[in-house]
Amino acid sequence: xxxxxxSQTQKIRHPIGTxxxxxxxxxxxxxxxxxxxxxDHVLVDPDEELDSLPQPYRMINKLVNLLFDQSWExxxxxxxxxxxxxxxIQPTVYPPFGEIQLNKMPNCMAVSQDYVFIGxxxxxxxxxxxxxxxxxxxxxxxVDVTSIWATDLGNEILIAPVDEMGxxxxxxxxKEGLYLxxxxxxVDDTSKQxxxxxxxxxxxxxxxxxxxxxxxxxxxxxxxxxxxxxLKKLEHPxxxxxxxxxxxxxxxxxxxxxxxxxxxxxxxxxxxxxxxLSLPVYIMKIKPPKPVTGTTFKSPLxxxxxxxxxxxxxxxxxxxxxxxxxxxxxEIFNASYKxxxxxxxxxxxxxxATFYFLLPSCLFAMPTEVKGPSGMxxxxxxxxxxxxxxxxxxxxxxxxxxxxxxxxxxxxxxxxVSQLSCCSSxxxxxxxxxxxxxxxLAKGQNMYPEGPVxxxxxxxxxxxxxxxxxxxxxxxxxxxxxxLVERPVKHLDKTICAVAPVPALPGMVLIFSKNGSVCxxxxxxxxxICAFAPPGAFPLEVPWKPVFAVSPDHPCFLLRxxxxxxxxxxxDAGIQYSVFYFNFEACPLLENISKNCTIPQRDLxxxxxxxxxxxxxxxxxxxxxxxxxxxxxxxxxxxxxARLQRYSLSLQRENFKK
Numbered sequence: 001x002x003x004x005x006x007s008q009t010q011k012i013r014h015p016i017g018t019x020x021x022x023x024x025x026x027x028x029x030x031x032x033x034x035x036x037x038x039x040d041h042v043l044v045d046p047d048e049e050l051d052s053l054p055q056p057y058r059m060i061n062k063l064v065n066l067l068f069d070q071s072w073e074x075x076x077x078x079x080x081x082x083x084x085x086x087x088x089i090q091p092t093v094y095p096p097f098g099e100i101q102l103n104k105m106p107n108c109m110a111v112s113q114d115y116v117f118i119g120x121x122x123x124x125x126x127x128x129x130x131x132x133x134x135x136x137x138x139x140x141x142x143v144d145v146t147s148i149w150a151t152d153l154g155n156e157i158l159i160a161p162v163d164e165m166g167x168x169x170x171x172x173x174x175k176e177g178l179y180l181x182x183x184x185x186x187v188d189d190t191s192k193q194x195x196x197x198x199x200x201x202x203x204x205x206x207x208x209x210x211x212x213x214x215x216x217x218x219x220x221x222x223x224x225x226x227x228x229x230x231l232k233k234l235e236h237p238x239x240x241x242x243x244x245x246x247x248x249x250x251x252x253x254x255x256x257x258x259x260x261x262x263x264x265x266x267x268x269x270x271x272x273x274x275x276x277l278s279l280p281v282y283i284m285k286i287k288p289p290k291p292v293t294g295t296t297f298k299s300p301l302x303x304x305x306x307x308x309x310x311x312x313x314x315x316x317x318x319x320x321x322x323x324x325x326x327x328x329x330x331e332i333f334n335a336s337y338k339x340x341x342x343x344x345x346x347x348x349x350x351x352x353a354t355f356y357f358l359l360p361s362c363l364f365a366m367p368t369e370v371k372g373p374s375g376m377x378x379x380x381x382x383x384x385x386x387x388x389x390x391x392x393x394x395x396x397x398x399x400x401x402x403x404x405x406x407x408x409x410x411x412x413x414x415x416x417v418s419q420l421s422c423c424s425s426x427x428x429x430x431x432x433x434x435x436x437x438x439x440x441l442a443k444g445q446n447m448y449p450e451g452p453v454x455x456x457x458x459x460x461x462x463x464x465x466x467x468x469x470x471x472x473x474x475x476x477x478x479x480x481x482x483x484l485v486e487r488p489v490k491h492l493d494k495t496i497c498a499v500a501p502v503p504a505l506p507g508m509v510l511i512f513s514k515n516g517s518v519c520x521x522x523x524x525x526x527x528x529i530c531a532f533a534p535p536g537a538f539p540l541e542v543p544w545k546p547v548f549a550v551s552p553d554h555p556c557f558l559l560r561x562x563x564x565x566x567x568x569x570x571x572d573a574g575i576q577y578s579v580f581y582f583n584f585e586a587c588p589l590l591e592n593i594s595k596n597c598t599i600p601q602r603d604l605x606x607x608x609x610x611x612x613x614x615x616x617x618x619x620x621x622x623x624x625x626x627x628x629x630x631x632x633x634x635x636x637x638x639x640x641x642a643r644l645q646r647y648s649l650s651l652q653r654e655n656f657k658k
Contacts, residue, residue, distance in 0.1 A: 077490065091519060093531045094587045096580035097556075100132045105577050109549040109558055112150035112157045115173075116549075116558060118579065119145030124161050126173070126269060129554065132581065136178060136269035138171075152552070153205040153227060160208075166195025168210060172230055172277060176269035179234075181277050184210055184221075201225075202357035202377040203424060207395055208280065209380060211353055218350045219287045222380060222395070223280035230277050284403045286393065288351045288384045355382040356420040356427070357395075361441045364392060364407065379406075381427070383415045390415065390429060411437065419459070422503055422552070426457050436461070438473050460484070460509055460523060466495040468511070470523055484526055485511070498546055504555035505584060514543045518559065520590075530589050532582050534561050555584040 100116070108119040115135070116127040123139035143164040151158045156174035170181040185194045194214030201208045209222045357377035358364065364379045380393045392407035413431035420427050427439040440455040456474040463469065468485035488494045493515040502508040502520070508529070511519045518532045547560040561578040584590045 081491070091528045091531045092587075092589060093533050094582070095533065095535050096559075097583040097586045098132050098581035100127055100579040100581065102577045102579065106547070106560055106579055107144060107146055108148045109547060109560065109579065110148045110150035110159075111549045111551040111554075111558065112152045113553065115150075115157065116579075117148055117150045117159060117161075119148040119161050124148055124159075126178075129551070129556070129581075135176060136271065138178060138271060149199060149201065151201040151205055156227075156231075158201060158205050158225075160199055160201070162196050162199075165193065166197075166213075167193075168196040168199060170208075170280070174234065177234075178269065178271045179230075179275055179277055180271075180273060181230075182279050184280075185212055197352060198354075200355055200357065203359070204376060206376050207283075207357055207380075209355055209357070211355070213350060216350070217287075218352065219285055220353055220355065220382065221285055222283045222393075224283055224395075225280050226278045233277055234275070282399055283395065284393070284397060284399065284401070286353075286380075286382065286403055288353070289387060289389070289391075351385045351387070353382050353384050354418055355380060356418075357381075357424075358392075358420075358427075358441060359424045361425075362443060363441060364394075377424075381420075383418060383429070386414050388412070388414055390418075411435075422501075426459075428459055430461070436471060436479075438471075438479075458507075458523070460499060460501070462496060462499050463487075468496060468499065470526070482526065484521065484523065495543075497543060498548075500548070500550050500557075502550060502555070502557070502584070503552050505590070510548075510550065510557065512544075512546045512548070516544055516562075518546075520584075530587060532559070534559070534578070534580050555590075557582055 100118075102118070102120070104121045106118045106120050110117045111129065114129045116129050118125050118127065121139070121144050122141045123137065124145050125137040125139075126135040127133065128135060141163055145161045145163050147162045149160040151160075156172060159171040159173055160168055161171075162168045167183055167186045169183045169186075172179040172181055185196055187193055192214070194212045196210055197213055197218075198211040199209065205225055205227050207222065208225055209220055211218070211220050358379040358381050359375060360378050378395055380395055381390060382393065383390045388411050390409040390411070391405040392409070393403070394406045409429075411429060411431050413433040413435065415429055416432045417430045418428060425440070425442040427441055429437040429439070431437070436459075438457050438459070440457065443455055456472075458470065458472050461469045461471055465487045466485075467483065467487040470482045470484050471479055472482075473479040485496060493513070494517075495514045496511055497514050498512040500510045500512075502510060505520075507522060507524045509521050509523060511521055513519075516533075520529045520531070521527070522529050544562065546562075548557055550557040559580050559582065561580055
């Protein structure tokens with residue numbers, strides 16, 4: 001007989017929660033007790049009942065409970081997210097204004113003037129920006145085009161597509177005539193073929209630079225483009241304005257989407273391969289800076305006696321370290337990190353470069369003996385990966401000249417990324433330690449300024465944790481940093497994958513997220529104005545890599561629809577791809593935003609957003625500000641006028657002598 005059955009009092013005193021069945025009054029005799037009563041009672045506490053389960057049931061029970069708890073947390077999180085989204089004011093989503101339908105997948109896009117250049121299978125196509133009609137298709141390659149650039153030269157357009165083999169070609173497009181200038185890096189021997197990684201064309205199209213890689217080496221080739229000779233060769237007069245830029249197509253006044261038949265083509269454009277244009281002039285070849293090595297000099301006096309020039313003083317260049325000191329440092333390093341060095345070493349990737357064409361300014365002026373049009377680039381700025389320095393190379397040289405830099409701007413940490421404003425007035429250098437250096441290239445640095453420094457700049461910074469910040473700097477005051485978009489912690493699908501400024505809308509940026517959303521943010525107000533989305537839902541690849549192009553001249557942008565749908569036909573010809581055209585002026589919330597800018601007028605006057613103003617407008621504002629200053633001080637006004645008169649007289653004397 002068990003202990004629990006010894007007396008009726010002990011039986012009643014047992015906790016009720018241990019019974020599996022309903023509470024019953026035991027019968028007066030033990031012989032009438034149910035036989036399965038042994039299984040209905042346990043010796044342990046009810047909270048520890050599960051711990052008495054044998055393995056592996058105990059582990060299975062814990063795993064089921066853990067899975068249930070995690071699922072419940074996800075359900076609660078989703079419910080909280082739905083409640084938060086329902087309480088928030090959702091931005092208005094606008095559909096595309098137009099659509100270009102293609103039979104082949106578009107790999108890249110570029111916009112210049114009133115034309116769209118789409119690179120794809122075996123070449124590229126040219127479309128009208130407004131009518132969405134195909135003007136011409138150049139498909140003479142054996143491989144696909146992976147990237148394409150289009151630069152506005154005024155009345156003509158310079159096109160530079162790069163194919164899968166890394167070969168870059170220059171095309172000249174003018175009056176709907178397409179001319180092949182040159183394949184920059186194409187060779188007959190495929191074993192010596194180089195790959196074009198990056199390219200840049202100066203504002204106005206006077207210079208071009210190509211970053212090439214091949215045979216384990218990387219370098220930068222710089223060319224001067226004879227665009228005046230091209231016009232004379234084609235016997236086209238130099239026009240001062242482009243009439244097509246002033247003509248607006250009637251489709252812009254309607255909100256209904258337009259669709260272009262991929263087979264419909266405007267046959268006015270043609271390829272003229274029989275006309276040979278002058279080739280670009282090779283200027284210089286720039287290689288990455290060499291690593292610091294030891295020297296055989298025995299004393300500092302011998303070092304100074306051998307130095308021919310002193311450029312880059314204090315910039316971290318021209319080190320002279322003895323071989324013995326270098327060997328000692330190597331031994332110390334190997335001894336300190338021996339356990340990490342014993343493993344296999346991965347091959348270090350080649351250094352890449354970021355480069356810009358810079359206009360004449362207070363920091364680097366055009367030499368007096370060099371004759372060229374105003375606004376032509378004079379300096380090439382470049383920084384290499386894992387390098388602390390930003391190098392400046394003069395463009396006024398020949399191939400026989402040395403390729404030494406004329407200036408070096410050192411930084412405390414390696415430069416990670418950089419950005420040049422659209423008007424080439426502001427430069428941002430971002431280092432790996434998180435430090436940003438903002439340069440006002442137009443005003444430069446004056447050691448003894450007459451008045452307070454009034455340089456102002458605002459830039460949007462996308463950090464590695466996908467957070468978006470606005471950095472404001474003005475004069476000699478410290479910068480102000482504000483958060484535009486928080487770092488996503490739980491909802492990784494909202495991570496920002498790309499940010500693009502809108503030149504036609506000052507202070508506006510397009511934000512592309514991994515979940516496929518595209519939003520327009522007003523940086524000045526720090527709020528989302530509206531959103532854009534293609535018609536209907538479509539599946540996206542994770543993570544989403546958007547292919548888009550923002551027009552520098554018109555208030556619009558193009559977005560590739562990353563989805564495909566089969567028509568009634570089951571073959572490959574039935575698969576269609578789309579490029580959607582979004583027009584900001586067609587949106588009710590943005591129809592007057594280009595006229596009524598949300599940025600304060602004083603910020604525009606101080607060039608806080610220089611990309612909003614063209615070069616002519618900036619010069620006009622500069623002259624107006626100077627004239628207003630002179631009006632306040634009549635004595636300085638008379639002094640300036642007298643100086644201008646003396647200068648004009650000296651110019652007249654020089655002309656008479658000639």
